[in-house]
Amino acid sequence: MDNLLRDRHTPAELAASGQVIEIAGKLGDLEQLSEIVRKDLETLNTDKLPPDWRESPVAGQLSFGFADAQDGLPTVAGQVGVTVPATCQRCLGVVEIPLEVELRLLLGGDVANAADDEHYDIWELDEDTLRPLDLLEEALIMAIPLAPMHVDDAVCKQPAAIAEAVTETRRPFAKLKSQMEQED
Ligand SMILES: [Zn+2]
Numbered sequence: 001m002d003n004l005l006r007d008r009h010t011p012a013e014l015a016a017s018g019q020v021i022e023i024a025g026k027l028g029d030l031e032q033l034s035e036i037v038r039k040d041l042e043t044l045n046t047d048k049l050p051p052d053w054r055e056s057p058v059a060g061q062l063s064f065g066f067a068d069a070q071d072g073l074p075t076v077a078g079q080v081g082v083t084v085p086a087t088c089q090r091c092l093g094v095v096e097i098p099l100e101v102e103l104r105l106l107l108g109g110d111v112a113n114a115a116d117d118e119h120y121d122i123w124e125l126d127e128d129t130l131r132p133l134d135l136l137e138e139a140l141i142m143a144i145p146l147a148p149m150h151v152d153d154a155v156c157k158q159p160a161a162i163a164e165a166v167t168e169t170r171r172p173f174a175k176l177k178s179q180m181e182q183e184d
Contacts, residue, residue, distance in 0.1 A: 005136075008129040011074035011107035014064040021062045021132060027082055028054030030137045036144070037084050041094075048094055050085045058082040062132055067106060067120060074107040075120060080136045086148035091156045099143045103136070 004021045028034055034054060041049055060080030067073040081100040088095040105123040107130065123135065150156035 005133040006131060008131050010129050011064075011076075011125070012071075014076070014130075014132070015066050015074035015107070016071070017064065019064045021064075021078075023058060023060040023062065023080055023136065025058045026054060027056040027058060027084060030058065030082070030133075030140065033082075033084070033137055033141055036141060037086070040087050041085060043087055043092070044094065050094055050096075053085045056083050056085075060136070062103070062136065075105060076107060076123075076132070076135070077104045079103065080140065082140060084144070086144075088150050088156060089147040090149045093150070093156070095148050095150050095156075097145065097148050099140050101136070101139045101143050103139055105135075 004019060005023065005025075027037070037053070041053070058080065059082075060078060062076055062078035062080075064074065064076050067075045079100065079102045081098065083096050083098045085094050086097050087093075104120050106120040107123050108125045
């Protein structure tokens with residue numbers, strides 16, 4: 001992963017640089033997301049584990065700039081994608097989940113000052129500086145479905161009745177996410 005993704009800067013510095021960051025890495029670079037995936041896969045028999053899942057490519061682009069002419073509203077826009085393995089909540093096999101995130105964020109500042117024709121979500125900053133890597137990683141974690149399942153019934157073998165019971169009792173991502181939120 002690019003150092004630009006790992007270094008801490010203020011949003012204003014990033015925006016002023018007009019930096020465009022090409023994202024080309026692997027799932028293993030995203031430590032929090034990898035940890036969530038690893039914990040989820042722990043329930044699988046080891047012979048079902050996809051080998052080298054940490055090598056799954058992460059690709060995308062982030063560009064920084066300002067939303068307003070006065071350079072008071074730093075923004076980031078772009079997209080990032082990675083495919084992660086997960087335990088299917090119906091058949092308890094492995095299902096590959098493609099996570100694709102579009103970002104269009106105001107990095108702090110007052111959204112009321114943003115130009116009317118622009119639509120940004122506000123990204124709350126806990127500190128004065130941010131690591132772009134943390135931002136895209138958090139966005140990917142938010143994109144994980146609460147109950148991952150196979151889309152194709154031919155692949156997913158679990159009878160429906162059992163599936164419902166399983167979905168009720170096993171929601172590991174939901175649990176992990178709420179744990180992470182409490183830790184923050
Ligand atoms: Zn399944």
